[in-house]
Amino acid sequence: MSSIATRTYEPVAPKKVAFLGLGVMGYPMAGHLARAGHAVTVYNRTAAKGEAWTAEFGGSAKATPREAVMGADTVFCCVGNDEDLRSVTLGPDGAFAGMHEGAVFVDHTTASADVARELYGTAKAMGLAFIDAPVSGGQAGAQNGLLTVMCGGDEPVFEAVRPVAMAFSRAFTLMGASGAGQLTKMVNQICIAGLVQGLSEAIAFGQKAGLDMPLVLDVIGKGAAQSWQLDNRGKTMVQDRFDFGFAVDWMRKDLGLVLEEARRNGARLPVTALVDQFYADVQAMGGSRQDTSSLIRRLR
Numbered sequence: 150m151s152s153i154a155t156r157t158y159e160p161v162a163p164k165k166v167a168f169l170g171l172g173v174m175g176y177p178m179a180g181h182l183a184r185a186g187h188a189v190t191v192y193n194r195t196a197a198k199g200e201a202w203t204a205e206f207g208g209s210a211k212a213t214p215r216e217a218v219m220g221a222d223t224v225f226c227c228v229g230n231d232e233d234l235r236s237v238t239l240g241p242d243g244a245f246a247g248m249h250e251g252a253v254f255v256d257h258t259t260a261s262a263d264v265a266r267e268l269y270g271t272a273k274a275m276g277l278a279f280i281d282a283p284v285s286g287g288q289a290g291a292q293n294g295l296l297t298v299m300c301g302g303d304e305p306v307f308e309a310v311r312p313v314a315m316a317f318s319r320a321f322t323l324m325g326a327s328g329a330g331q332l333t334k335m336v337n338q339i340c341i342a343g344l345v346q347g348l349s350e351a352i353a354f355g356q357k358a359g360l361d362m363p364l365v366l367d368v369i370g371k372g373a374a375q376s377w378q379l380d381n382r383g384k385t386m387v388q389d390r391f392d393f394g395f396a397v398d399w400m401r402k403d404l405g406l407v408l409e410e411a412r413r414n415g416a417r418l419p420v421t422a423l424v425d426q427f428y429a430d431v432q433a434m435g436g437s438r439q440d441t442s443s444l445i446r447r448l449r
Contacts, residue, residue, distance in 0.1 A: 394440030
């Protein structure tokens with residue numbers, strides 16, 4: 150059984166591309182590029198994952214980022230954090246050392262706006278281009294090829310890579326100059342943190358009140374309380390099911406970026422800071438790898 154869903158791709162001339170990082174997001178994203186007809190070379194820190202990907206989708210896997218990107222017009226990347234991103238881009242075995250002049254590096258890592266601007270400048274000095282392009286939609290969005298991608302960088306570069314990136318995207322939008330994609334993702338995570346806490350409190354309250362919560366969620370989901378979180382996580386929260394989705398550890402990493410940026414720009418985020426500490430409680434309860442909806446465990 151394939152790790153990605155079947156979908157229809159926009160017709161686009163096949164390109165030679167590379168994909169660095171085959172985690173729960175990168176593996177299916179790279180798969181959609183291959184299914185769309187592009188020649189894909191992959192790199193993953195754990196070589197076995199690269200071998201598994203090529204067994205499923207074809208293409209080739211290389212031992213270093215530098216080798217993987219050689220000859221590619223566009224290099225996509227999805228790794229863990231700022232330091233992971235620097236490790237696959239910089240140095241003698243990094244991607245920038247192997248990319249040809251004019252090639253574009255598109256980074257889907259949720260990272261800081263600072264590292265995005267840093268690598269944008271480094272790439273430009275080397276005759277390369279860099280787009281920061283964090284995604285929203287989670288593992289299901291990656292598998293279905295329906296991610297929302299928020300981009301920062303130069304418009305001509307963005308327009309050049311957009312047709313290829315639509316292989317795994319529902320929307321691929323330029324938000325502004327370098328770093329704007331990462332800042333937009335921070336806005337996204339602020340919204341999600343507040344929504345999940347509100348939904349957790351609502352469900353815990355309804356259960357204490359003795360209500361039929363699946364029925365309650367069906368009813369209020371047709372009104373002003375409707376949200377993606379309610380539609381996709383409400384009933385699993387009622388059922389105490391959290392062994393899927395976007396891990397608490399990842400959310401805390403993202404909220405750390407948000408709070409650091411807020412300290413820099415002066416934004417006041419009292420609810421976000423509180424929810425970040427609530428997620429620390431979930432980690433202490435052993436829920437590091439559980440979905441973000443496990444926030445409700447604190448209230449039971």
